[in-house]
Amino acid sequence: MSDSSGPSDPGPSVDYGAPGPSHQQMMHDMAHAEFMASDPSVKQWDGRRTILIGYVLWLFLGWIGGHRLYVGRWKSALGMAAAGFVTWIMTEMLGPYLGIPMTIWWVVDAVLIPGWIRQANEANAMKRTTVETV
Secondary structure (H helix, E strand, C coil): CCECCECCCCCCCCCCCCCCCCHHHHHHHHHHHHHHHHCCCCCCCCCCCCHHHHHHHHHHHHHHCHHHHHCCCHHHHHHHHHHHHHHHHHHHHHCHHHHHHHHHHHHHHHHHHHHHHHHHHHHHHHHHHHHHHC
16 A cells, blocks of 8 residues: 555656667667677777868868867857857858958867867877776
8 A cells, every 4th residue: 555655665766658669679779789790890980080080170161160079179169150150140241351250260270170189089098098997
């Protein structure tokens, strides 16, 4: 019997009403994991960033901070995306000279990318060695 505060034995804290993955999905995931483990040509990403990808992102997505997201600087990437959007709107309304500050920011980032990539790779290496030694 239970009183007004609830049952005396609550049992396991499992939500049986929540939908879980189907049997078919679980079998697919297991088969995929086995395939990935058995295929020597498939290499897991080790988290290292490359300067080439950094510069490609800078070139094509630099105005919205794509290169900053790549190296893990997501706060400044959001700021750059907002500034890029405002600059785009303002230059459409008032003239192209308003894009000069954003262009300077974009060019300065080109110089900073190698250092950011090195920092991101060092931080990733520290995380990997910490996880592997524990």
